[in-house]
Amino acid sequence: xxxxxxxxxxxxxxxxxxxxxxxxxxxxxxxxxxxxxxxxxxxxxxxxxxxxxxxxxxxxxxxxxxxxxxxxxxxxxxxxxxxxxxxxxxxxxxxxxxxxxxxxxxxxxxxxxxxxxxxxxxxxxxxxxxxxxxxxxxxxxxxxxxxxxxxxxxxxxxxxxxxxxxxxxxxxxxxxxxxxxxxxxxxxxxxxxx
Amino acid sequence: xxxxxxxxxxxxxxxxxxxxxxxxxxxxxxxxxxxxxxxxxxxxxxxxxxxxxxxxxxxxxxxxxxxxxxxxxxxxxxxxxxxxxxxxxxxxxxxxxxxxxxxxxxxxxxxxxxxxxxxxxxxxxxxxxxxxxxxxxxxxxxxxxxxxxxxxxxxxxxxxxxxxxxxxxxxxxxxxxxxxxxxxxxxxxxxxxxxxxxxxxxxxxxxxxxxxxxxxxxxxxxxxxxxxxxxxxxxxxxxxxxxxxxxxxxxxxxxxxxxxxxxxxxxxxxxxxxxxxxxxxxxxxxxxxxxxxxxxxxxxxxxxxxxxxxxxxxxxxxxxxxxxxxxxxxxxxxxxxxxxxxxxxxxxxxxxxxxxxxxxxxxxxxxxxxxxxxxxxxxxxxxxxxxxxxxxxxxxxxxxxxxxxxxxxxxxxxxxxxxxxxxxxxxxxxxxxxxxxxxxxxxxxxxxxxxxxxxxxxxxxxxxxxxxxxxxxxxxxxxxxxxxxxxxxxxxxxxxxxxxxxxxxxxxxxxxxxxxxxxxxxxxxxxxxxxxxxxxxxxxxxxxxxxxxxxxxxxxxxxxxxxxxxxxxxxxxxxxxxxxxxxxxxxxxxxxxxxxxxxxxxxxxxxxxxxxxxxxxxxxxxxxxxxxxxxxxxxxxxxxxxxxxxxxxxxxxxxxxxxxxxxxxxxxxxxxxxxxxxxxxxxxxxxxxxxxxxxxxxxxxxxxxxxxxxxxxxxxxxxxxxxxxxxxxxxxxxxxxxxxxxxxxxxxxxxxxxxxxxxxxxxxxxxxxxxxxxxxxxxxxxxxxx
Numbered sequence: 006x007x008x009x010x011x012x013x014x015x016x017x018x019x020x021x022x023x024x025x026x027x028x029x030x031x032x033x034x035x036x037x038x039x040x041x042x043x044x045x046x047x048x049x050x051x052x053x054x055x056x057x058x059x060x061x062x063x064x065x066x067x068x069x070x071x072x073x074x075x076x077x078x079x080x081x082x083x084x085x086x087x088x089x090x091x092x093x094x095x096x097x098x099x100x101x102x103x104x105x106x107x108x109x110x111x112x113x114x115x116x117x118x119x120x121x122x123x124x125x126x127x128x129x130x131x132x133x134x135x136x137x138x139x140x141x142x143x144x145x146x147x148x149x150x151x152x153x154x155x156x157x158x159x160x161x162x163x164x165x166x167x168x169x170x171x172x173x174x175x176x177x178x179x180x181x182x183x184x185x186x187x188x189x190x191x192x193x194x195x196x197x198x199x
Numbered sequence: 200x201x202x203x204x205x206x207x208x209x210x211x212x213x214x215x216x217x218x219x220x221x222x223x224x225x226x227x228x229x230x231x232x233x234x235x236x237x238x239x240x241x242x243x244x245x246x247x248x249x250x251x252x253x254x255x256x257x258x259x260x261x262x263x264x265x266x267x268x269x270x271x272x273x274x275x276x277x278x279x280x281x282x283x284x285x286x287x288x289x290x291x292x293x294x295x296x297x298x299x300x301x302x303x304x305x306x307x308x309x310x311x312x313x314x315x316x317x318x319x320x321x322x323x324x325x326x327x328x329x330x331x332x333x334x335x336x337x338x339x340x341x342x343x344x345x346x347x348x349x350x351x352x353x354x355x356x357x358x359x360x361x362x363x364x365x366x367x368x369x370x371x372x373x374x375x376x377x378x379x380x381x382x383x384x385x386x387x388x389x390x391x392x393x394x395x396x397x398x399x400x401x402x403x404x405x406x407x408x409x410x411x412x413x414x415x416x417x418x419x420x421x422x423x424x425x426x427x428x429x430x431x432x433x434x435x436x437x438x439x440x441x442x443x444x445x446x447x448x449x450x451x452x453x454x455x456x457x458x459x460x461x462x463x464x465x466x467x468x469x470x471x472x473x474x475x476x477x478x479x480x481x482x483x484x485x486x487x488x489x490x491x492x493x494x495x496x497x498x499x500x501x502x503x504x505x506x507x508x509x510x511x512x513x514x515x516x517x518x519x520x521x522x523x524x525x526x527x528x529x530x531x532x533x534x535x536x537x538x539x540x541x542x543x544x545x546x547x548x549x550x551x552x553x554x555x556x557x558x559x560x561x562x563x564x565x566x567x568x569x570x571x572x573x574x575x576x577x578x579x580x581x582x583x584x585x586x587x588x589x590x591x592x593x594x595x596x597x598x599x600x601x602x603x604x605x606x607x608x609x610x611x612x613x614x615x616x617x618x619x620x621x622x623x624x625x626x627x628x629x630x631x632x633x634x635x636x637x638x639x640x641x642x643x644x645x646x647x648x649x650x651x652x653x654x655x656x657x658x659x660x661x662x663x664x665x666x667x668x669x670x671x672x673x674x675x676x677x678x679x680x681x682x683x684x685x686x687x688x689x690x691x692x693x694x695x696x697x698x699x700x701x702x703x704x705x706x707x708x709x710x711x712x713x714x715x716x717x718x719x720x721x722x723x724x725x726x727x728x729x730x731x732x733x734x735x736x737x738x739x740x741x742x743x744x745x746x747x748x749x750x751x752x753x754x755x756x757x758x759x760x761x762x763x764x765x766x767x768x769x770x771x772x773x774x775x776x777x778x779x780x781x782x783x784x785x786x787x788x789x790x791x792x793x794x795x796x797x798x799x800x801x802x803x804x805x806x807x808x809x810x811x812x813x814x815x816x817x818x819x820x821x822x823x824x825x826x827x828x829x830x831x832x833x834x835x836x837x838x839x840x841x842x843x844x845x846x847x848x849x850x851x852x853x854x855x856x857x858x859x860x861x862x863x864x865x866x867x868x869x870x871x872x873x874x875x876x877x878x879x880x881x882x883x884x885x886x887x888x889x890x891x892x893x894x895x896x897x898x899x900x901x902x903x904x905x906x907x908x909x910x911x912x913x914x915x916x917x918x919x920x921x922x923x924x925x926x927x928x929x930x931x932x933x934x935x936x937x938x939x940x941x942x943x944x945x946x947x948x949x950x951x952x953x954x955x956x957x958x959x960x961x962x963x964x965x966x967x968x969x970x971x972x973x974x975x976x977x978x979x980x981x982x983x984x985x
Contacts, residue, residue, distance in 0.1 A: 136412070139412060143437075160408065164409050167407070195414075
């Protein structure tokens with residue numbers, strides 16, 4: 006079962022290093038780990054050609070790192086490049102995911118992907134609907150932890166008041182990046198380690 | 200292309216796009232790079248290119264190697280995934296401290312202890328290096344022999360140059376002492392600056408709600424229990440923040456609250472004073488014991504001072520916690536008060552300890568005179584009065600252990616610090632084992648046979664107290680800094696202690712602690728802890744500096760014996776080892792006439808930097824206001840630039856853009872969304888070439904319509920005379936994102952521009968599609984040009 010990183014040729018590895026954000030030794034380690042984990046998620050018959058096959062979303066969601074994350078579905082959808090828009094990830098998408106969530110990703114990349122993850126309706130801005138869904142994700146699944154609708158309205162008003170600079174009622178990418186760049190613990194909390 | 204390759208990492212493109220781009224660029228670069236070096240010097244160029252590639256590869260490998268070498272990385276990551284980033288920040292701090300102590304240790308070990316051990320005269324050769332006869336009976340324990348070794352100040356000989364290297368021992372001792380302090384300052388300040396830069400450069404605004412919603416989830420959390428806790432804490436913090444925001448300050452009972460707070464502060468002050476006095480009293484008592492001989496007393500009396508200090512450090516914070524319930528503050532403010540009080544407690548204790556130590560130092564110095572007198576008598580007895588007084592004595596072989604010794608206050612100080620640190624360490628470990636481990640064991644195993652649920656009820660599992668631990672670490676380091684000059688072994692001891700702490704605490708956290716219920720932001724306090732470290736560094740080097748500068752060293756021990764002040768060694772080195780002109784330069788440099796202007800210059804520089812930073816902050820605010828208008832302005836400018844082929848209109852740009860900024864901010868303030876209203880302002884500039892402008896804004900039904908009507912008066916430029924009026928008409932339709940979920944405005948502003956130029960009428964119709972992330976970021980415009 007154990008797939009090894011040596012299946013990939015060396016120049017491809019170094020290519021990955023330039024495009025990817027992890028150091029070389031970590032890369033080999035990370036690669037073999039990522040490879041192994043990805044392999045485990047694939048069906049047996051697809052294991053030979055790891056390049057082209059995709060893992061369906063429900064399998065990805067069983068990864069322990071993503072299991073407790075309230076945004077796991079959005080993460081899968083954002084990083085998926087599949088045409089069916091079903092959230093399935095190929096190996097390259099998986100690497101993209103790890104790379105964006107890694108330690109050495111820049112603030113720009115992290116905020117870009119964070120924006121896409123929070124944008125539930127994929128329209129390029131965070132409007133009231135998106136913010137509402139976001140808050141509901143953060144407060145958990147149970148009913149007793151959810152906010153009442155007045156609290157929700159108040160919260161969203163406060164958020165828009167703070168972050169919406171051009172007062173158009175939505176938070177676009179540059180406003181989001183402006184808020185995030187001031188936050189001291191975004192970079193350290195937006196991290197996933199395999 | 201090369202730049203593209205270099206910046207490819209930073210671009211948020213999916214892998215599918217990056218890889219082909221990379222391959223393409225690499226092929227391109229390879230193809231054309233060789234071509235650049237055609238002709239003369241081609242070989243050199245190719246060689247340079249190859250070297251550069253090799254260098255980059257080497258750098259990359261070195262980076263990887265460095266990353267792999269970072270100690271304890273996996274342990275800390277594991278803790279991070281279970282407990283979140285605030286607990287992990289303690290361990291990162293511990294690791295950073297370990298790094299600093301490693302450097303301090305290498306300095307003291309390499310430059311002070313090793314030369315003395317290897318090159319100077321060995322143990323037993325001269326009186327100061329031998330255990331005196333009367334102490335040899337009970338010198339078998341660690342304290343006895345250690346006192347007379349390289350670990351403490353007293354062992355060092357004051358010979359100016361030792362060994363075949365002519366190593367200047369006293370100079371090295373002094374400079375290492377100064378160097379450790381200087382290095383610590385530099386590292387702490389550099390880390391503070393780096394943290395401040397990461398924090399976003401001193402902007403005053405804090406986006407409380409936005410941060411809560413966007414950054415509060417910790418993506419490292421991998422286990423469900425922690426996740427549930429995190430959900431609960433996020434919900435509580437939302438609710439709290441909302442309530443705080445809504446609630447106007449309830450002013451009833453403010454007198455009661457104020458009275459309670461004053462009472463609480465008074466109690467705390469009493470506690471602090473009490474603990475200070477207790478320490479002073481105990482130190483005095485230990486002096487009395489020392490005078491009467493320590494053999495009569497048991498272990499407690501001997502170590503009374505240290506135990507009392509450690510116990511106070513353990514119990515007083517709990518007391519402060521109880522007192523602070525009187526005050527009824529918001530938890531974050533209460534935490535800050537608590538930290539401040541613990542800080543004051545530790546500081547007070549430390550300084551009382553030092554003052555008591557000063558008393559002992561003075562006692563020992565008073566003893567010196569007596570001992571000197573006794574030594575002359577002893578020497579006279581040695582020769583049995585056979586020689587006349589002013590002839591040189593024939594050296595008689597005396598066993599060094601028998602020579603009467605003078606008191607050595609420096610070694611005593613060093614010893615006290617070592618004992619303090621050891622007892623502090625022991626207390627910490629014992630508290631850890633009992634408070635955390637034993638408690639967890641009891642809760643786990645007694646839960647079956649107990650009346651109430653131990654796990655949720657009273658004892659339950661303990662949480663990891665980040666701030667308490669960090670404070671302990673900081674104060675420990677302060678003690679090291681204080682004592683390192685007199686006991687070169689202290690950095691080594693601390694290194695060992697930190698090493699053991701790391702493993703012990705990692706194990707304890709994973710084994711006995713539960714994730715915190717109330718999760719505080721880790722990094723907001725990052726600079727706070729650095730600032731405290733800086734203050735402690737300053738305060739702990741003060742006593743050492745005071746003793747160096749004002750107290751003469753003992754005449755019979757240490758590398759500075761025989762001098763009137765310790766820093767005379769510098770003077771001596773300047774006179775003897777350096778050429779004459781060097782000494783003159785230094786004496787000029789230390790002239791007050793030169794130092795005072797220099798100080799004045801530094802004060803002026805600080806003032807200047809402070810005022811420029813204020814200017815930058817102000818400029819920031821102004822830019823922010825401009826940012827609000829950018830939605831309007833950029834569109835406007837795009838239009839205007841399209842027509843600036845004629846130079847007449849380019850004058851418009853500056854004037855009109857400033858008008859529009861004014862207008863926009865003006866309109867934002869006055870208009871309230873949802874109500875139709877009209878703002879009409881007419882501005883007339885007195886500047887040359889500025890037109891009269893009529894601005895009209897109408898807001899209704901979620902749209903805002905801006906009209907700018909400008910009539911150009913005569914142009915006063917001499918090159919072009921025109922009395923023609925340029926009628927300028929600008930119409931903009933902007934949808935407003937009014938927050939009603941059912942009425943979502945379309946995101947396409949419409950702009951219509953009418954412009955007269957000599958013989959032509961230009962009409963431009965712009966339709967701007969608001970940029971989404973899928974497309975490139977510049978707005979696409981469709982134009983209709985008649």
